[in-house]
Amino acid sequence: MSACEWLVRRAIFPAHERLRGRPTLRELAELQRLARCSPGEIQAAEQQRLQDLLQFAARELPFYAERFARHGVNPYAADAKAELAKLPVLHKPEVRANADRMTWPGVQGGLVPCVSGGTTGDTLHFYIDRLRAAQSMAARLFMQSLFGVRPGDRRMWVWASPIELKRSRFRRWRDRLINEIVLDAFDMSAATLDAYVRRMIEYQPRVIIGYTSAVALLAQHAARTCSPRDFRDLRVVVLTADEVQPEERAAAQAAFGCPVASEYGSREVGLIAHDCPHGRMHIISPHLYVEITHEKSRLPAGQLGDVTCTNLNTRAQPLIRYSLGDLGALSASGCPCGLPFPVMEVTAARLSSFVALPDGKLCSGHIIPHLVRSDPCITHFKVYQHALDLFEVLLVVDETFRPDTITRLQHRFRQYFGAAVQVQSRVVEHIPPDPSGKRRQLISAVAPEYRTFELVAAPQPDGPRSASKHLVGSGS
Numbered sequence: 054m055s056a057c058e059w060l061v062r063r064a065i066f067p068a069h070e071r072l073r074g075r076p077t078l079r080e081l082a083e084l085q086r087l088a089r090c091s092p093g094e095i096q097a098a099e100q101q102r103l104q105d106l107l108q109f110a111a112r113e114l115p116f117y118a119e120r121f122a123r124h125g126v127n128p129y130a131a132d133a134k135a136e137l138a139k140l141p142v143l144h145k146p147e148v149r150a151n152a153d154r155m156t157w158p159g160v161q162g163g164l165v166p167c168v169s170g171g172t173t174g175d176t177l178h179f180y181i182d183r184l185r186a187a188q189s190m191a192a193r194l195f196m197q198s199l200f201g202v203r204p205g206d207r208r209m210w211v212w213a214s215p216i217e218l219k220r221s222r223f224r225r226w227r228d229r230l231i232n233e234i235v236l237d238a239f240d241m242s243a244a245t246l247d248a249y250v251r252r253m254i255e256y257q258p259r260v261i262i263g264y265t266s267a268v269a270l271l272a273q274h275a276a277r278t279c280s281p282r283d284f285r286d287l288r289v290v291v292l293t294a295d296e297v298q299p300e301e302r303a304a305a306q307a308a309f310g311c312p313v314a315s316e317y318g319s320r321e322v323g324l325i326a327h328d329c330p331h332g333r334m335h336i337i338s339p340h341l342y343v344e345i346t347h348e349k350s351r352l353p354a355g356q357l358g359d360v361t362c363t364n365l366n367t368r369a370q371p372l373i374r375y376s377l378g379d380l381g382a383l384s385a386s387g388c389p390c391g392l393p394f395p396v397m398e399v400t401a402a403r404l405s406s407f408v409a410l411p412d413g414k415l416c417s418g419h420i421i422p423h424l425v426r427s428d429p430c431i432t433h434f435k436v437y438q439h440a441l442d443l444f445e446v447l448l449v450v451d452e453t454f455r456p457d458t459i460t461r462l463q464h465r466f467r468q469y470f471g472a473a474v475q476v477q478s479r480v481v482e483h484i485p486p487d488p489s490g491k492r493r494q495l496i497s498a499v500a501p502e503y504r505t506f507e508l509v510a511a512p513q514p515d516g517p518r519s520a521s522k523h524l525v526g527s528g529s
Contacts, residue, residue, distance in 0.1 A: 054206075061232045062205025069231055070190075074162045074183045078204070080191035087339050088195070092393045099338055102365040104133035110371055116154035117373065137342075141349050142361055143375045145177050152370070156180055160369045169320035179321060182369035189323035192337040193262075193316070196327035199390070200289035200312060202260045207286070209256060210235045211249075211263025211271060234258070238267035239486055246274040254279070257286040261309070262316070265295035266486075266493070272301075272308035281310025291316050291327075295493065296399075298422070317399050319377055322362045326397055333388040336395045340365060343397065344374070345383050354385035357400055378501070409499035410470070411441055418495035424465045430454040435484050438497035442471070446478045454480070 054062075070077040087095060107128035110117035121128060126136045148155070158164060162183040169177050194204055202208075212235055228235060234256060236249050249271055253261075261268065268290060275284075290305045293316040306313045314328035325341055326334045336343050342365055344351050345358040352358045360379040364371050384396035407415040425434045425446070433449035444466060450458070463476040487493060 054203075058203075058205050058207065058232060060205075061230075062203060066205050066231050069227075070187070075187035075190070076184065077187040077190045077194070080184075080188050081194050081204070084191055084195040084337075084339065088392055088394075090393055092387070092395075095338060095393045099342060099365070100133055102339070103137065103342055103363065104128070106363070106365055106371060106373070107133055107136060109368060110373060113157050113159075113368075114155050114371070116151045117371075134342075137363065137374060138344075138349075138351050140374050142346055142359070143373060148179065148372065148375070149177060152179065156370045157368055164369050167320055177321065179372075180370040181323075182367055185323055185364065185367040185369065188337075188340045188366060189318070192324040192327065192340060196314070196316075196329070196335075197260055197289060197291070199330055200260075200314065202288050205232055206259035207256060208233045209253065209258035209261045209263075211238050211261065211267045212236070236263075236271075238264050241267060241270050241486075243274070246271060250275045250279060254283050257284070259286055259288050260291060261287065262291040262293060265292040265297050265301055268292055269298075269301035269304050272305040276304070276308040279308070281308065284309050284311070287311045289314055293318070300422075315399075319362075322364055322372055322375065322377070325360075325362060326399070329388060329390040329392060331388055331390045333384070333390065333396045334398060335388065335392050336397055338394050343383070343395075345381060345397075346374075346376070352382075354383040357382045360397075360399070407497060407500040408438060408470070408495065409441055409497055409502075415500055418497075420469065421495045424469065425462065427465065428458045428461065430458060433484055434494065436495045438495070438499055441499055442473050443475045444470075444477070446476060447484050448478060448480050449482065449484055450480055 067078055087098070090098075107121070107126070111121050111128040112118075120126075120140065124139045124141070126139050128136065130136050156164065160182045164180040165182060165186065167179055167181055169179070210233065225235075234252070236252070237245075253275070263271075272290075287309050289311055290309055290313045292302065292305065292313060297315050302313050302315075312330060314330075314332075315334060316324065316328070317326045317334060318324040322341060324337055325343065326336045328334050342363040344361045344363075345356065346352060346361045347358045357380055360377045360381040362375050362377060363373050364375075379399060381397055381399040384398065386396070388396055407418055408420065409415055421436050425431055425436070425448075430450050430453040431448055432451055435447045437445040437447075439445060446462065446466075448459075448462075459478045459480075462478055466476045467474050487496075
């Protein structure tokens with residue numbers, strides 16, 4: 054540890070958090086304490102936090118008081134989880150329509166305005182409090198500490214959210230003061246990637262946190278000119294905000310020579326889960342109660358459904374049984390790492406990451422790269438599904454491209470998705486990122502419209518589809 058890191062960890066970072074009114078280090082210490090508890094003790098504490106939340110919401114927030122009464126929820130009952138299950142799942146339109154009636158202005162430290170929706174375009178304005186902000190940061194610090202990264206260590210963000218990138222000169226100075234650097238993931242040109250790799254080697258971060266697609270591009274570029282020894286201080290790369298493809302994880306691990314972990318969260322509810330060094334994704338259950346649901350019903354471990362979250366500790370604008378529009382499953386088994394926090398799997402970060410098939414079926418968007426990358430002349434691509442039978446494919450190609458590439462691509466799509474499928478292919482010079490800065494390979498406008506659907510295996514060319522045994526709801 055350098056003298057600068059020691060100073061940031063011992064003095065500058067604690068002072069920064071105190072000035073911002075965030076008890077981050079207190080919450081980090083609490084997570085460290087809870088990590089030594091048994092799973093039973095964690096569940097008992099979770100039950101108590103949930104009961105406290107339901108009682109607060111019934112007392113202070115008219116929206117929830119009426120919702121509880123309408124659905125027969127007793128916030129004073131001993132089994133708070135059973136009472137919670139009586140409620141319908143909460144969606145963005147309801148939050149948007151009832152914001153004033155589910156917000157508590159009396160929260161300690163005041164209301165902190167936030168906005169989400171950069172990926173989907175379904176914008177939501179909401180409030181958090183400083184405790185929620187502190188707990189999300191503490192959860193990130195705690196999980197990174199399992200990989201040997203401590204508060205004050207050098208951090209590098211590869212980020213593209215306009216919220217983070219609208220940084221004044223003061224904010225950039227402040228970032229450096231607390232040992233953080235932000236690289237703009239909107240600009241990932243070859244020249245910029247060269248500069249980013251040089252910056253990494255000069256700065257020697259202990260951790261890189263960034264959009265999966267952007268970090269994968271950076272890793273691929275670094276692998277061409279560097280070896281893992283050039284990033285000698287790097288302890289972990291954390292991939293977040295996008296669904297992680299196996300090849301993206303492998304590219305980062307090979308280029309940087311360190312473990313690669315996934316982080317799962319949302320602006321609305323904060324950090325939900327994070328990989329441990331054993332590669333299992335642990336729910337930060339002291340902060341959030343996570344259910345997997347189909348419509349209103351809670352699904353058992355192992356079954357795939359909608360990820361539904363309840364903030365246990367925030368009081369500014371609690372989101373109770375809030376659907377994220379993501380698909381996941383709880384694990385029935387623990388983890389060899391010994392953490393008492395439950396384990397989950399996230400199958401797809403958004404329903405728009407699935408291909409919609411006829412008869413209410415969806416298949417993973419992982420099939421798309423296999424269809425497109427069969428031609429080595431295609432260097433980058435993006436696929437839009439505008440209708441069940443209409444795909445638009447944007448292609449960036451190299452000098453070996455020939456017009457019959459498009460013919461072969463259209464043929465493969467029709468082999469997999471039916472002879473009637475229309476495939477509109479266009480060669481472009483550059484594919485810009487989404488408004489959020491993410492670089493998703495597939496965006497389906499059809500899949501999120503499915504209220505209920507059957508998840509099936511990827512179709513075979515001109516063959517039958519293999520159905521999964523789990524029926525899930527879209528949560529849209």
